[in-house]
Amino acid sequence: MMVMTVPNSALRAVRTGMRMSQDDFARALQAAGHRVGEPNDANKRLVQRWESGTIAAPRPVYARALEVVTGLPISLLGFAAVSGDHVADDQHGGHDLTSPMSGLATPTPKASSATVRKSYEGVWLSRYQYYSSGREESFAGQHFVVALQHGDRLTVRSLPGSATSSLSLDLTVDGAVITGTWVEQTDPAGYYRGARYHGAIQLLAEPTGRRMAGKWVGFGKNMDVNTGPWELIFRDASTSKATLDRYNTSAT
Template structure:
């Protein structure tokens, strides 16, 4: 009796993909990786039903590219994936291991997956010792995703604290986002134009629409502070009319 792979099914549903659409994404990833595959709706059904507990490496590499999750985190049996293979002319296949001109193995291709460019709601929390209370900082930020790098900047007038622009410089490694943040507080605000900066690390959920994690930074007395930080996708478009629409102070999320 087989055990259904409920983890993989949950990831697919979280990505809002039908079984047909998941199969198409896997085929597209295979093409991009230089090793085409024949993923089908029936194959996705067999993975979810548990009939296949360990997909072939060509499928696992494509699956990891689509979901940004490793095989074991997709509910499959853990395996050590061999490197992708290409034909001698570099056009794809499974006969000759990819190598550089000097004979050394070439680096593994960068993970594919979602482009995180778009307008996001940035929401962090911090404790003010001088006011003995916890406060929120909210910004509408524009993310631009290039390769494994993300840069972000708050839109004009789009801060819960007026004139407090925020910037982020991030690196993406599968579903882990790590980098730095900088915020320039308003001259007329409580912090009187102080500039704060620190580090941030976030995890991307399987839908690619939410990043949650923690920030760390120094306080006024050079003590190390930390707190939760969340980025929530609002609109994937970066068109001018969309940016104008979000160039307003954000509202506090219902869950805050």
């Protein structure tokens, strides 16, 4: 019996939305694998086979790299997620038709060599404050964000329906100290007319693991260096599609 393949339009849409070619995407997956201590052999041909539907689900090592690169759980990347030993062979195209599959399952990352005491994975409310020199007034930016954790790396991406701008943070966890970078693409129709801002951030996680608070630093409209408070408030430990759909609404 012939098995029909269904193209993975979700993965292709995410990749093209990141303005990456298939070659660029494969290189980013390799770099992500090295960062989390799980090297992989991603290449353009593998990305093509995912997007064409020839490979319905990636092996866990690729699933984790995909989450790091895109900042999205595997359940939102158009794959049929698999668990345990029943995984597709990404390099040889094998299929286990008896594998249990669930569109909402997110693979459990393997423990890395660096022990991380807490897991910060889930949905958070992100809030920061900034001063607008052009308007001589302080403002607050709010997003619902999804955080994915792989070892000591924390990837945070805003849910698109939670704000008119998009936000991403790439962080490293060292005990209660969380340090990294942020990027915000502002609303094309807003005051900053789609300008892209970026900078550094350092947060301290409270012992409960339900709040992180600290400071951001970044350049302003007049190329001066600004800073301000930033906090992440825990909302939900789940990263299932149903949960993300529930929080994909205005955070204000």
